[in-house]
Amino acid sequence: MSDKPTEAAACDRPAEFEPKIVAFVCNWCTYLGADLAGTTRLEYPSNVRIIRLPCTGRIDFNLIIKAFEIGADSVLVSGCHPGDCHYTSGNYHARRRWILFRELLGALGFDLGRVYFTWISAAEGHKWQEVVKEITEKTRQMGPYTSLYQSPSAGVGATLVVAPEGGHKGRPYDAGVWGGEAELREACRRLLEEGKVKVVIGYGKRGPVFVTRPEDVEQLVWNDRCLANLTVYLKRKEIRALGRPAIVVKGCDERALVVLEKESQIDRKEMHVLGMACQGLGEAKCESCDVHMPRFADEVIGEADQHPAETGERWKSLQALLALPDADRMSYWATEFERCVKCYACRQVCPMCYCERCLVEKNRPTEIEPSATAKGNFAWHILRAFHLAGRCVGCDECTRACPAGIDLRLLNLSLAKAAEEHFGYRAGMDPKAEELIGAYSLQDKENFIR
Amino acid sequence: MSATISQAALRELVGGLIAQGKRVAGPCEVKPGCVLYAPLVSSAQLVLEGFIRPANSLKEFIFPKHEELYGYRITGQGIELTEVEPLRAEQVLIAARPCDAAALPILDRVFNWDYKDELYNSRRQLTTIVTLACAAHDDACFCTSVGLGPAAERGSDALLLELGGGEYEVRCLTGKGKSLFDGKLQASERVASLPSGPEKRFEAAVVRAFVKENLESPFWPAQTLACLGCGACAYTCPTCHCFDIVDEGNIERGVRARNWDSCQFALFTLHASGHNPRPNQPSRQRQRIDHKFRIYPEKFGEILCTGCGNCARNCPVGMGVLRVVATLESSASGSAR
Amino acid sequence: MRGADTLSGGPVTIEADMVVLAAAMRPADGVEQLAQKFNVGYDEYGFLLESHPKLRPVETASAGVYICGACQAPKDIPESVAQASAAASKVLITFSASELTREPEIAKINEDTCAACFTCLHACPYHAIEQAEIRTPRGVFVKRTARVNPGLCMGCGTCVAVCPSKSADLEGFTEQEIYSMVESLV
Numbered sequence: 001m002s003d004k005p006t007e008a009a010a011c012d013r014p015a016e017f018e019p020k021i022v023a024f025v026c027n028w029c030t031y032l033g034a035d036l037a038g039t040t041r042l043e044y045p046s047n048v049r050i051i052r053l054p055c056t057g058r059i060d061f062n063l064i065i066k067a068f069e070i071g072a073d074s075v076l077v078s079g080c081h082p083g084d085c086h087y088t089s090g091n092y093h094a095r096r097r098w099i100l101f102r103e104l105l106g107a108l109g110f111d112l113g114r115v116y117f118t119w120i121s122a123a124e125g126h127k128w129q130e131v132v133k134e135i136t137e138k139t140r141q142m143g144p145y146t147s148l149y150q151s152p153s154a155g156v157g158a159t160l161v162v163a164p165e166g167g168h169k170g171r172p173y174d175a176g177v178w179g180g181e182a183e184l185r186e187a188c189r190r191l192l193e194e195g196k197v198k199v200v201i202g203y204g205k206r207g208p209v210f211v212t213r214p215e216d217v218e219q220l221v222w223n224d225r226c227l228a229n230l231t232v233y234l235k236r237k238e239i240r241a242l243g244r245p246a247i248v249v250k251g252c253d254e255r256a257l258v259v260l261e262k263e264s265q266i267d268r269k270e271m272h273v274l275g276m277a278c279q280g281l282g283e284a285k286c287e288s289c290d291v292h293m294p295r296f297a298d299e300v301i302g303e304a305d306q307h308p309a310e311t312g313e314r315w316k317s318l319q320a321l322l323a324l325p326d327a328d329r330m331s332y333w334a335t336e337f338e339r340c341v342k343c344y345a346c347r348q349v350c351p352m353c354y355c356e357r358c359l360v361e362k363n364r365p366t367e368i369e370p371s372a373t374a375k376g377n378f379a380w381h382i383l384r385a386f387h388l389a390g391r392c393v394g395c396d397e398c399t400r401a402c403p404a405g406i407d408l409r410l411l412n413l414s415l416a417k418a419a420e421e422h423f424g425y426r427a428g429m430d431p432k433a434e435e436l437i438g439a440y441s442l443q444d445k446e447n448f449i450r
Numbered sequence: 451m452s453a454t455i456s457q458a459a460l461r462e463l464v465g466g467l468i469a470q471g472k473r474v475a476g477p478c479e480v481k482p483g484c485v486l487y488a489p490l491v492s493s494a495q496l497v498l499e500g501f502i503r504p505a506n507s508l509k510e511f512i513f514p515k516h517e518e519l520y521g522y523r524i525t526g527q528g529i530e531l532t533e534v535e536p537l538r539a540e541q542v543l544i545a546a547r548p549c550d551a552a553a554l555p556i557l558d559r560v561f562n563w564d565y566k567d568e569l570y571n572s573r574r575q576l577t578t579i580v581t582l583a584c585a586a587h588d589d590a591c592f593c594t595s596v597g598l599g600p601a602a603e604r605g606s607d608a609l610l611l612e613l614g615g616g617e618y619e620v621r622c623l624t625g626k627g628k629s630l631f632d633g634k635l636q637a638s639e640r641v642a643s644l645p646s647g648p649e650k651r652f653e654a655a656v657v658r659a660f661v662k663e664n665l666e667s668p669f670w671p672a673q674t675l676a677c678l679g680c681g682a683c684a685y686t687c688p689t690c691h692c693f694d695i696v697d698e699g700n701i702e703r704g705v706r707a708r709n710w711d712s713c714q715f716a717l718f719t720l721h722a723s724g725h726n727p728r729p730n731q732p733s734r735q736r737q738r739i740d741h742k743f744r745i746y747p748e749k750f751g752e753i754l755c756t757g758c759g760n761c762a763r764n765c766p767v768g769m770g771v772l773r774v775v776a777t778l779e780s781s782a783s784g785s786a787r
Numbered sequence: 788m789r790g791a792d793t794l795s796g797g798p799v800t801i802e803a804d805m806v807v808l809a810a811a812m813r814p815a816d817g818v819e820q821l822a823q824k825f826n827v828g829y830d831e832y833g834f835l836l837e838s839h840p841k842l843r844p845v846e847t848a849s850a851g852v853y854i855c856g857a858c859q860a861p862k863d864i865p866e867s868v869a870q871a872s873a874a875a876s877k878v879l880i881t882f883s884a885s886e887l888t889r890e891p892e893i894a895k896i897n898e899d900t901c902a903a904c905f906t907c908l909h910a911c912p913y914h915a916i917e918q919a920e921i922r923t924p925r926g927v928f929v930k931r932t933a934r935v936n937p938g939l940c941m942g943c944g945t946c947v948a949v950c951p952s953k954s955a956d957l958e959g960f961t962e963q964e965i966y967s968m969v970e971s972l973v
Binding site: 020022049051053054055057058059060063066067070071072083084085086087088089090093094097263264265354355356357358359362364365367387435437438439 | 823826827828829830831836848892899900902903904905906907909910912913918931941942943944945947948949951952953954957960962963965966967968969970972973
């Protein structure tokens with residue numbers, strides 16, 4: 001350890017900024033490398049505080065966020081070189097998560113210059129010394145991390161509105177009837193009469209309806225106000241108790257079925273899927289939709305043009321956000337999240353949020369504070385977005401449901417973009433594709449890892 | 451004879467209050483198509499027309515979504531508690547809807563019955579509310595079904611009524627209202643005609659009798675299946691007031707705070723043993739209607755609802771109190787509506 | 788015999804009665820695939836990695852898999868035989884005990900809160916997690932859950948990181964322990 005003169009030593013000198021670096025390191029490589037640096041008397045700054053973990057695979061994103069929350073000015077995550085992991089593949093899993101998490105941090109406006117990833121082996125005491133020295137100096141130049149979760153002065157946030165329009169609240173519910181409604185009712189009547197299903201989960205005039213008797217199929221509608229993603233009901237125990245369901249889905253909702261089955265939450269054979277051809281609902285997601293026709297339904301009702309959207313189209317609404325400088329991006333989200341009341345409407349409408357005990361409900365330790373403060377709100381939205389990496393199908397229900405008008409879809413889009421650009425992966429499109437998190441490739445991109 | 455103010459003068463008044471360092475809030479368009487009550491930094495942000503009502507309620511300013519109760523520090527010598535500074539700045543809520551203002555006298559009861567909530571009371575005393583009578587309503591509004599109306603005066607310190615031509619009639623209802631508008635009003639011959647509100651959608655007395663006698667009715671499972679158990683209705687409701695108390699901090703220091711809570715969350719009544727007396731969504735929905743239309747009236751003589759319709763508009767699946775209650779009432783009285 | 792002296796930089800000539808040459812060795816083809824099958828690490832040349840060069844020279848990162856001989860590094864026959872005896876002894880030690888002892892850093896899954904998404908099952912490098920069903924004593928199905936086989940788990944914690952509900956936790960490096968450490972750091 002080096003003896004840097006501390007500010008406490010000389011009372012006639014103004015206190016210099018001493019960066020606080022938190023390093024999460026793996027036990028078998030980097031920790032031993034740091035140990036080697038010590039035993040071979042290589043000096044490195046004492047600004048670094050080390051947390052030893054068995055493997056980088058153990059490091060979840062919430063540890064990185066926690067380090068910043070408690071006051072770290074930079075965070076280092078370091079482990080074994082690819083191929084050398086003591087547990088064979090923990091670092092590959094970690095690498096894949098880091099690739100995605102960096103994109104999310106970038107979209108939120110975190111200063112990525114303060115997050116470092118390295119591979120340091122047990123023999124690389126020199127590298128440890130160099131890396132720690134470099135990070136400490138760079139952080140000293142950058143200064144303390146004071147802009148974390150900071151919003152501009154109250155009320156100013158409106159000037160940073162970058163999100164596209166899509167205000168549907170207040171639009172009347174009785175919209176025009178599309179083709180297919182009569183066919184849908186007929187199909188449901190038949191299914192109920194023949195006892196093939198016990199309940200139809202469909203759209204009613206005012207919202208979702210659960211039709212159990214053939215004579216009630218007149219309650220079902222099909223029009224451009226059928227916004228909800230009904231697949232969320234497949235996991236609700238009150239609905240499951242009704243028996244074998246038929247479910248009405250649009251092409252976008254159907255993608256959720258693919259993900260739910262891949263994650264062992266539903267069995268396609270235990271339900272009847274009525275796929276509706278959709279001409280577009282006028283939502284932002286509809287502009288770049290390429291699933292107007294359902295692809296895996298038991299029955300398809302209606303016809304629609306299935307045009308493949310240009311990949312770039314999907315990220316169009318993200319461009320305005322990504323064009324902002326980092327600090328402005330964080331101000332934008334800080335202003336948005338100031339309005340969050342932690343109602344969890346975003347979570348409850350999401351078919352992928354099926355955990356019986358959500359992480360925000362866990363304490364000992366409290367990983368995500370439930371309070372509607374800047375810290376609690378950022379942590380919650382980061383958590384939810386990241387847990388949806390490679391799983392969010394872009395139904396945008398979370399954004400529609402938010403009573404505070406927060407554009408949550410931008411966070412999901414940033415991760416969907418990362419998934420597609422780095423891994424060619426789109427959630428819910430191919431039932432046979434390997435999952436994104438939980439799998440890895442030896443070719444996962446490395447260029448941000450030193 | 452009446453007292454009036456022009457829109458321009460009203461905005462000037464608002465600007466003056468902001469310059470004085472008071473906390474001023476009112477409807478703002480935070481996003482295209484999304485109007486919320488929010489703190490104002492300039493009077494230009496205040497939106498006075500073109501929407502039915504803000505998607506949130508005023509209770510945030512009297513009963514915040516997160517409020518620190520006290521702090522603690524654990525030192526080598528023991529535990530020190532630190533008091534939280536109560537709000538000292540006066541606040542003015544401009545252009546509130548009558549259904550928001552009327553909620554506050556209703557809430558006063560529960561915050562002052564077995565325990566006088568000083569945090570709530572001090573904010574109440576420091577707040578002046580200016581309401582703007584509703585010129586329009588939509589199919590989610592039902593203030594007239596719970597004894598209120600578009601120009602209701604309850605809870606308001608001053609009521610503004612549109613006269614047309616950018617003018618408002620001003621009725622100062624309390625001393626606070628009078629002193630706020632002191633010297634700012636013009637005498638006028640024009641008197642506003644009271645707007646008519648939505649037609650009555652149900653009889654509250656019928657609802658109260660139904661929930662009392664039909665706790666186990668199959669009505670509840672049948673009509674509440676769509677509810678997903680989020681907090682959007684409770685958190686945007688002007689009268690919902692349940693809260694959770696949490697300790698947040700680390701081994702050195704932290705705070706005890708209260709946060710809004712919703713009876714629709716599955717965890718709301720979960721016991722530490724694992725038993726939940728309201729184990730499914732129908733029982734939780736039933737409780738919400740019961741609380742608003744029977745329990746609170748029995749206890750405090752007030753319906754815990756002002757018919758603002760936020761629950762219906764904000765519910766992601768189109769539910770909310772109105773949809774359940776209107777169906778309940780029509781099935782109870784046997785008449786089709 | 789003529790060669791170069793790398794220290795002095797000059798040529799060297801030695802007259803000898805016998806010259807013994809050591810041939811270079813490299814691992815067999817296909818050793819990488821074999822190693823992956825056993826979850827054993829290997830270095831850049833393909834030689835299999837032992838757990839620790841001094842303290843555990845015949846064990847590997849996977850409990851129950853031992854290495855000896857030239858697969859681990861170039862060596863002659865007496866060394867290979869000695870190492871083989873060491874590996875065989877280690878196996879006998881394991882089998883002669885009445886219980887299998889393991890390092891206590893093992894993952895555990897809270898079956899009440901597990902959502903049975905099985906991301907942990909896919910991520911585990913040792914295939915130590917399996918699907919399990921929870922039934923009442925009368926056999927009525929309650930739910931499915933993931934469950935760790937403590938005999939196979941090596942304590943890397945990858946399951947903990949990927950678990951969305953943090954139902955998986957790693958004894959010895961629990962979420963509570965790590966969070967306490969981080970909180971007291973700064």
